Amino acid sequence: MLWAEALKGVTVVERFDAPVQVAGVEYDSRRVQHGDIFVAMRGGSTDGNRFIDIAVSRGAAGIVTDSREAYDAHRSTRPISPVALVSHGRRALAEVAANVFSHPEERLAISAVTGTNGKTTTAYLLEQFLKSAGRTCVLIGTIETHVADEVRSSEHTTPEARDLFATFADGVAAGATETIMEMSSHALDQERVWSIPLDVALFTNLTQDHLDYHVTMDRYFEAKARMFEGVGAKAPRVAVINADDPHGDLLQQKAMANGSEVMSYGLGPRAAYRADNISLRAGATIFDFDTPAGCVPIMSPLTGRVNVYNLLAASCAALARGLSLGEIAGAAERLGQVPGRFQVVPSGNAKIAVVVDYAHTDDALRNLIALGRELVGPHGGRVITLFGCGGDRDRTKRPKMGRAAAEGSDLIVVTSDNPRSEDPEKIIEEIMVGIRETGTICIVEEDRAGAISIAIRAARAGDIVLIAGKGHEKVQIFADETVPFDDVAVATGVLAELNEVDGDPNEA
Numbered sequence: 001m002l003w004a005e006a007l008k009g010v011t012v013v014e015r016f017d018a019p020v021q022v023a024g025v026e027y028d029s030r031r032v033q034h035g036d037i038f039v040a041m042r043g044g045s046t047d048g049n050r051f052i053d054i055a056v057s058r059g060a061a062g063i064v065t066d067s068r069e070a071y072d073a074h075r076s077t078r079p080i081s082p083v084a085l086v087s088h089g090r091r092a093l094a095e096v097a098a099n100v101f102s103h104p105e106e107r108l109a110i111s112a113v114t115g116t117n118g119k120t121t122t123a124y125l126l127e128q129f130l131k132s133a134g135r136t137c138v139l140i141g142t143i144e145t146h147v148a149d150e151v152r153s154s155e156h157t158t159p160e161a162r163d164l165f166a167t168f169a170d171g172v173a174a175g176a177t178e179t180i181m182e183m184s185s186h187a188l189d190q191e192r193v194w195s196i197p198l199d200v201a202l203f204t205n206l207t208q209d210h211l212d213y214h215v216t217m218d219r220y221f222e223a224k225a226r227m228f229e230g231v232g233a234k235a236p237r238v239a240v241i242n243a244d245d246p247h248g249d250l251l252q253q254k255a256m257a258n259g260s261e262v263m264s265y266g267l268g269p270r271a272a273y274r275a276d277n278i279s280l281r282a283g284a285t286i287f288d289f290d291t292p293a294g295c296v297p298i299m300s301p302l303t304g305r306v307n308v309y310n311l312l313a314a315s316c317a318a319l320a321r322g323l324s325l326g327e328i329a330g331a332a333e334r335l336g337q338v339p340g341r342f343q344v345v346p347s348g349n350a351k352i353a354v355v356v357d358y359a360h361t362d363d364a365l366r367n368l369i370a371l372g373r374e375l376v377g378p379h380g381g382r383v384i385t386l387f388g389c390g391g392d393r394d395r396t397k398r399p400k401m402g403r404a405a406a407e408g409s410d411l412i413v414v415t416s417d418n419p420r421s422e423d424p425e426k427i428i429e430e431i432m433v434g435i436r437e438t439g440t441i442c443i444v445e446e447d448r449a450g451a452i453s454i455a456i457r458a459a460r461a462g463d464i465v466l467i468a469g470k471g472h473e474k475v476q477i478f479a480d481e482t483v484p485f486d487d488v489a490v491a492t493g494v495l496a497e498l499n500e501v502d503g504d505p506n507e508a
């Protein structure tokens, strides 16, 4: 592809063209290969424009920059090298990537999920529904990326546009017709998802998280709401919106004003797509999916009330994508476990339940603990909750998570969860502010493996141990190192030790 073709339709302030061949596009100098366009963008922690020389030395064929200074410098030092000055780096990155990867977005029906909690779960459910109807899918989200049957690791919930378009193109090459992706509020705000047309847009809920980045809940909501306006693309054809969320009404109004067909879901009469006659047990979430087109029983192997919402959202999106109610009900019975989302760790002979879950907000903790309480029974076993809070993330949620955990649990174990650049002790101290107000018994153990051992060993027959915050994650991130860590593996090890000590009562 020629430089001019790669720049087709890109809004530029000024440009110098040359008839060079372009092999690809990159936004990180460290990834540039011979023939790539390097899009140099200003960021929050550094400035990509500082790395233009490195990109050129690695063989960049041309430069797109959001800096007038860098543009002028490039023009004077490399007068025959093509360069474009743009006003928005990420928009240009998306537009160039769409060209370089031959517009794969036009050949995929894209469904995107936003909301504070439930994005990953809902995306996994929708992927399973669509696959059960024989569709070939791309899935892009927090845990992993799926390109048809190939599983790839994910670095971000929503990657940069270059990586999105590259994955779409791989999907098209593998025969995919559908894409299901999570859209994080960071990605919406930064416009990593510029020029991606959505067929279906799903909203799960809005509760506190990420205020380190968005600062206010209003701005956090506005970032999510952008998905329903279309980010550099037309508004979604269909908007699937949680009518029970306090922000649901406003979002529905916005979606309708933008010309989207609205499918509102929920438990109450305000929703057009409802769950009636809900029955919840461990390993069974059952309800009647009541829709304007008819009613069908959904009998899923998932656990917990939040999954009623996730199932409703995914079912509405599946309907919007042309599945029948019967197909959805059939697929619901065969749904698989979403890794690290209410994942039960087999406990052998120990008569306790151990659950690993990704709850990392006060709302998610409250829901998780309420579910734990339901499962042990109001006067039955105890709920033991282990959690920590991420470093370099919203500090204001720490005492709130502390309070939420303490209010619902009989015993809490506070530990570390990706301290990142922060001092783990200081993070724990901020969590403790919320716990102290409640008087609930609390054990502090900074070392997460040690804490898991304490929590499980503290359990008696009939208790439930909730290990929250890391879910599927496979590492613990500290300031100076990232070490392998897996809640399920650590819990399994502790349970094995307990079983060894206790022996098998069925033996002998």
Ligand SMILES: CC(=O)N[C@H]1[C@@H](OP(=O)(O)OP(=O)(O)OC[C@H]2O[C@@H](n3ccc(=O)[nH]c3=O)[C@H](O)[C@@H]2O)O[C@H](CO)[C@@H](O)[C@@H]1O[C@H](C)C(=O)N[C@@H](C)C(=O)N[C@H](CCC(=O)O)C(=O)O
Residues within 6 Å of the ligand: 027, 028, 029, 030, 041, 042, 043, 044, 045, 046, 047, 048, 049, 051, 142, 155, 156, 157, 158, 159, 160, 184, 185, 186, 187, 213
């Ligand atoms: C706050 C945030 O979203 N930051 C992301 C953002 O950073 P930024 O815009 O500040 O960019 P920067 O790091 O200053 O770099 C500027 C430019 O220089 C480039 N660069 C940098 C160094 C170099 O040697 N060469 C080079 O070219 C970078 O590639 C970039 O293009 O763009 C970077 C490049 O893609 C990301 O690595 C970075 O993710 C950081 C590490 C991060 O932690 N992000 C999290 C908060 C995040 O995005 N999370 C959401 C969802 C969270 C959830 O699921 O709840 C997600 O979608 O993953």
Ligand SMILES: Nc1ncnc2c1ncn2[C@@H]1O[C@H](COP(=O)(O)OP(=O)(O)OP(=O)(O)O)[C@@H](O)[C@H]1O
Residues within 6 Å of the ligand: 115, 116, 117, 118, 119, 120, 121, 122, 142, 157, 182, 184, 204, 205, 306, 307, 309, 310, 340, 341, 342, 357, 358, 359, 360, 363, 364, 365, 367, 368, 471
């Ligand atoms: N619909 C829901 N409403 C409220 N809480 C939920 C819902 N679904 C899941 N949760 C809780 O939130 C946790 C995270 O769920 P999930 O990974 O699906 O959300 P997410 O939006 O993708 O999160 P992240 O933005 O961190 O990737 C779950 O482990 C569970 O505790």
Ligand SMILES: N[C@H](CCC[C@H](N)C(=O)O)C(=O)O
Residues within 6 Å of the ligand: 142, 360, 389, 390, 391, 393, 417, 418, 469, 470, 473
């Ligand atoms: N993906 C989210 C949640 C991470 C959850 C928790 N394990 C943490 O590190 O805070 C984030 O990066 O904010």
Ligand SMILES: [Mg+2]
Residues within 6 Å of the ligand: 119, 120, 141, 142, 143, 157, 182
């Ligand atoms: Mg997610």
